[in-house]
Amino acid sequence: MPKPCANCATNTAAIVRPKDRSALCKPCFFTIFETEIHHTITSTNLFARGERIAIGASGGKDSTVLASVLKTLNERYDYGVDLILLSIDEGIKGYRDDSLETVKQNAKEYGMELTILGYRELYGWTMDQVVEQVGKKGNCTYCGVFRRQALDRGAARLGVKHVVTGHNADDVAETVLMNLLRGDLPRLSRTTSIVTSTPSAASSTDPNSHTNIKRSKPLKYAYEKEIVLYALHKNLTYFSTECIYSPEAFRGSARALIKNLERVRPSAILDVVRSGEDMAKLCPGSDEGCGGACSNSVPVAEEEEGGCGSSNGRTAGGEMAGVEKQLAQNEVAAETGLEIEITSNGTNGTKTNAVPVVNGKKGKKNKGQSQPARKAVPKQVMGQCKKCGYLSSQEVCKACTLLDGLNKNRPKNSIEVGYDEAQEDAKLNDAISEVKKLEVGP
């Protein structure tokens, strides 16, 4: 006797829903999945009628499902929004080439306008070239920083004020745990917010400025497994690959933990997201207070947001071993009283992108100083990058700083590249496939 669908009780159940293990038929699963996203959108007043919205499309499952569901919902509930696709080409051979083909196909199927922007035209560097220059270690910092701006710049170019991305509940939960592990409360408090934005700096009057783009993640509460099931049963075309450059680090560790938690208790992913929203209210200096429950937006710049397009990427957080080393040094310094406290009110940015400097115990050593009971997490003051005008807490934004470093070494490099680009590429790809073989583990 086949099991009937738990929702309609007429059809035969075909799908066990990962979120709560209920048995559903295909049409009911589709409806419930879509309705939940509709609920997310309406309860947070995410869209405005007449708004033009760019979907950050990577060709992966998340953005493909996002495009499909938004198209469906826009027609079903008449949101009255204009949806277009925006893709970024990082210039990674064998990764983006194929996935961009997928995006092109999606654009045709959904009848959406598509714009592809390359790192090469935006920054003068493809990721393959960056890797050649800086090596595999740390290149994800470049990719992440560049991508963040690339979507905003692309949106500005298209006259679009709102970009939606395919970040799902697993991504958000993973980021919550990751930021707990590396001790980054400001990021923890921002990550659960459904809307992040780069509000225009005071001086910006240019309507096409890329400093006033709203970012949101309508799939914030959608499980990755359900996204895969939706794509699979809807026969959506998506490209499944992982970035060939992503190394192991915090996010990988947090990701594995989330998967194990889901196995023990399916609601755990959602529960971590809920905890993250609640903890955002407890973060010192937090004024958002609602963790995305209300639709106010959290200013954010140069922020990493849960992974690369492959949703398995590494970001500026650094390797666990590196962070461990730094923390261990801080501990030793604190114990031996050698610690020099770096205050962040200097003229130049003292903030590094890795782990916030952890202050040692306030022991008897610094009795003379007056100390607040609790160390307030310094609030970022947003200004504009002197070079490109992008919203930044520093004088020069991260992208421009990274580009400066790259360009300084360019002459030597460009000769090599110009000399025999094909051969270099072949060498690089050989090396990568070697490393990939080594990396295949349990």
Added chain:
Amino acid sequence: MRAYDCQDCGGAAFPEIHHHQQPWLPFRYSTVDYQNILSVSAGTMPGKHVDDGASEPCRRCKENTAVLVVRSEPLCRDCFTRYVHTKAVKRLESFRVRNAALDHQRKFLLALSFGVSSVTLLHVLDHLLQTQRGKTGRTGFAVDVVFVEVPGATVLKDGTLAEAQKAYPDFGYASLPLHDIFLQTSDPGLSSLVPNLIPEDSSSPSEKLTSLIASLTSATARADVISTLTTRLIVEHAKATGCEGILWGDSTTKLAEKTLSETAKGRGFSLPWRTSDGDSPLGLTFNYPLRDVLKKELVSAKQASMSSKNTTIDDLMRNYFEEVETNFPSIVSNVVRTTGKLETPSVPASKSRCDLCSMPVLDGRFGIHGWGGDQQDGSEVLSVQTGPKLCYGCTRSIPQNTTG
């Protein structure tokens, strides 16, 4: 309990415990299945041992031979013991004699699970009190010890408590069955969680507990509810016996585990109350004197792995941090420091509290419905009013019937 041969010295040892590796303990603690008993958990990975021939000198005293490597420092037994003591005593600054009024003896309750952490804390406290008495002729505080018996968990060997009492005779001891929680508190909310309980029911406390635990559907939920009730019983006992606060044995590692597992159970809202020193909303102070000591520094025993079917979120986090602790000990400490930075919400005067964990629930956000991640579309939200009031995390463990 059967004795095994210690793998290192060949002497008799309790299962998987190398007794000579806990140099500060005068009696052997037993490996009861206390994972569900208290918020203190079982031992795990061995601290790195210097047993491969080439014995290094102790980095601190430079005289004796090192027996352990602690945070990349080879230490001898004495220096290691001092290291643990110092870390704990540093956390007990406010317990000094000078802070104690002459006419009033401050009293604290130590929650003892007979796990390595709480036994170590017992030892540290005894040592501290003796030092205080030796120096000033009086002590800054007094300690009572309580052990909670949990049904289903392996029972303590007869006489274990007496053994502890003999080793540390200065403390007052009590052992309470977990079901006493139904006697200790008159909270009607708690009884309302017992399924099919008619008012005026003559069920004994033990029957109530059995029926409550039996109604839970997962290992995670059972472990969660048992540890919540245990905490509440310890709090009630502390209040009833005039203790001003509770001393918990949680190590850095345990607090990091708790941070992530309570986050995973949807209790992010109450994290500061569960991990930081100071006033607890349960009405007295909580102290975690071992918060700066890693678990691997306390234990050198490896625990048998358990079946995956009955794995709980707490187990998962224990295993996770066992791994992290081995290679990245500072990251474990960093997690605890990070939760320590969360601000403790002010408790509003109108006490709306969770019936199970008794934590304040702000803005009446009971249950799992009525937020952005709610799976139901807002329609069935208000049915919660009739049943017991549970916070988000407790609702996950004791699901409420939506039919009312």
